[in-house]
Amino acid sequence: MSKRKTDIITEDVRLDNDKIIELKNNNEQFFIINGRRKTYHILTYGCQMNEHDSEKISGMLTSIGYEETTDDKSADLVIFNTCLIRENAELRVFGKLGEVKGLKRKNPDMLVAVCGCMMQRQETREKVLKKFSFVDIIFGTNTIHELPMLIYNVEINKRKSVEIVDNTESIYENMPKQRKFKHKALVNITYGCNNFCTYCVVPYVRGREKSREPNEIIQEIKALSEDGCKEVTLLGQNVNSYGSNLEKKVTFAELLYEINKIEGIERIRFMTSHPKDLTDDLIKAIKECDKVCKHVHLPVQAGSNNILSRMNRKYTKEHYLNLVEKLKKAVPDIAITTDIIVGFPGETEEDFLETIDIVKKVQYDSAFTFLYSVREGTEAAKMENQVPDEVKHERFDKLLDVLYPIVLERNQQCIGKVFPVLVESAENDKLTGRTEHFRLVHFKGSNALIGEIVNVRITNVKTFHMEGEFVSLL
Numbered sequence: 001m002s003k004r005k006t007d008i009i010t011e012d013v014r015l016d017n018d019k020i021i022e023l024k025n026n027n028e029q030f031f032i033i034n035g036r037r038k039t040y041h042i043l044t045y046g047c048q049m050n051e052h053d054s055e056k057i058s059g060m061l062t063s064i065g066y067e068e069t070t071d072d073k074s075a076d077l078v079i080f081n082t083c084l085i086r087e088n089a090e091l092r093v094f095g096k097l098g099e100v101k102g103l104k105r106k107n108p109d110m111l112v113a114v115c116g117c118m119m120q121r122q123e124t125r126e127k128v129l130k131k132f133s134f135v136d137i138i139f140g141t142n143t144i145h146e147l148p149m150l151i152y153n154v155e156i157n158k159r160k161s162v163e164i165v166d167n168t169e170s171i172y173e174n175m176p177k178q179r180k181f182k183h184k185a186l187v188n189i190t191y192g193c194n195n196f197c198t199y200c201v202v203p204y205v206r207g208r209e210k211s212r213e214p215n216e217i218i219q220e221i222k223a224l225s226e227d228g229c230k231e232v233t234l235l236g237q238n239v240n241s242y243g244s245n246l247e248k249k250v251t252f253a254e255l256l257y258e259i260n261k262i263e264g265i266e267r268i269r270f271m272t273s274h275p276k277d278l279t280d281d282l283i284k285a286i287k288e289c290d291k292v293c294k295h296v297h298l299p300v301q302a303g304s305n306n307i308l309s310r311m312n313r314k315y316t317k318e319h320y321l322n323l324v325e326k327l328k329k330a331v332p333d334i335a336i337t338t339d340i341i342v343g344f345p346g347e348t349e350e351d352f353l354e355t356i357d358i359v360k361k362v363q364y365d366s367a368f369t370f371l372y373s374v375r376e377g378t379e380a381a382k383m384e385n386q387v388p389d390e391v392k393h394e395r396f397d398k399l400l401d402v403l404y405p406i407v408l409e410r411n412q413q414c415i416g417k418v419f420p421v422l423v424e425s426a427e428n429d430k431l432t433g434r435t436e437h438f439r440l441v442h443f444k445g446s447n448a449l450i451g452e453i454v455n456v457r458i459t460n461v462k463t464f465h466m467e468g469e470f471v472s473l474l
């Protein structure tokens with residue numbers, strides 16, 4: 001896998017060339033003849049970056065006359081937006097592609113496209129082309145803007161379409177987007193990553209870190225606010241290093257102060273924070289910006305300094321604990337969540353106990369826990385002393401035995417208290433939303449409250465969610 005340079009292209013993506021107009025006209029004809037629009041279904045795997053890319057894919061497809069369906073079996077176009085970060089996500093994609101093969105046999109007109117991080121890796125791409133030869137379209141993370149042309153090639157030119165940008169990356173940021181939620185939005189602030197954690201494929205598949213210009217970000221968020229959006233989540237592989245490669249240097253803390261001024265936006269979240277770049281200025285900004293949520297997702301990955309060094313994380317357990325102390329001092333009721341990898345190559349029982357120790361010391365509000373899985377092309381894949389599977393599973397179970405009671409206890413501290421909750425969805429007569437600490441809350445209420453921030457009293461808690469009762473509008 002090659003190391004690449006990234007360019008951000010700010011002009012609008014053009015959807016008015018002759019071929020795309022021909023494609024749009026064809027889709028319009030399809031609508032007139034069949035009384036329905038062509039449909040698409042996107043299966044999104046992995047992180048919020050991918051979720052956001054899926055919104056861009058939706059926007060592009062809507063612009064050329066497609067309509068979304070929740071049913072992958074009847075869709076005219078099925079798109080797999082894939083993730084390469086863990087073996088499990090990759091296996092799920094291959095499993096699902098196997099299922100879609102049967103559908104495609106019954107309905108040869110159905111188009112199948114695969115995109116996302118898996119397709120940035122040549123070996124995986126070749127595997128898909130060979131093993132799942134029915135796939136019509138393949139594109140990479142930075143060629144979403146090419147999708148209409150790729151569909152044109154298949155539909156009009158009747159040829160398989162593959163479009164990956166391999167040597168330099170040009171990221172088009174002004175694509176039409178179809179947001180999943182009106183009241184909340186994902187906003188990229190950086191693309192790519194420079195950190196080369198030894199277990200991670202992201203720097204190879206998403207390229208070098210590149211920050212967007214602050215005014216581009218501010219304009220996008222202002223437009224979102226005018227469109228009724230209340231909460232933005234700023235996205236980057238490492239948001240804390242935002243701005244370091246801009247011509248006119250801007251820090252992430254400075255960006256937060258600017259976004260905090262935008263009228264209409266009520267909540268600001270960000271993901272992901274690398275501990276090595278979490279500065280005192282940023283902690284001050286989290287404290288001082290009233291719209292910045294009292295929640296930091298701070299991936300620790302491991303508690304042993306030996307393993308942290310082998311992971312190339314560039315911080316120590318002591319440094320991380322010191323950051324947690326500073327955060328808790330600055331914002332006393334802050335929620336801290338994390339990512340933890342169990343069974344990294346060379347992890348001894350003593351190393352693992354350091355992870356258990358840090359979990360106990362930090363008292364996390366929640367954590368994503370993972371079994372280490374070999375990712376070809378990374379440094380860790382070449383390391384000796386891979387931990388046997390049964391040892392990994394045993395440690396994983398031990399970790400959850402320690403973690404879950406802590407998470408439950410943190411939730412129990414919320415019982416009887418009232419929290420503002422941004423209502424996100426409804427199912428039957430239950431509404432679901434999140435507190436600013438990112439806790440999931442279910443309560444009874446009217447669907448009219450979706451998109452509103454309301455006060456909810458917590459009445460009961462579980463490990464992964466809380467239950468409450470509506471108190472008042474905010």
Ligand code: SF4
Nearest residue numbers: 193196197200202237
């Ligand atoms: S910071 Fe490390 S784990 Fe996160 S995307 Fe970059 S290389 Fe991967």
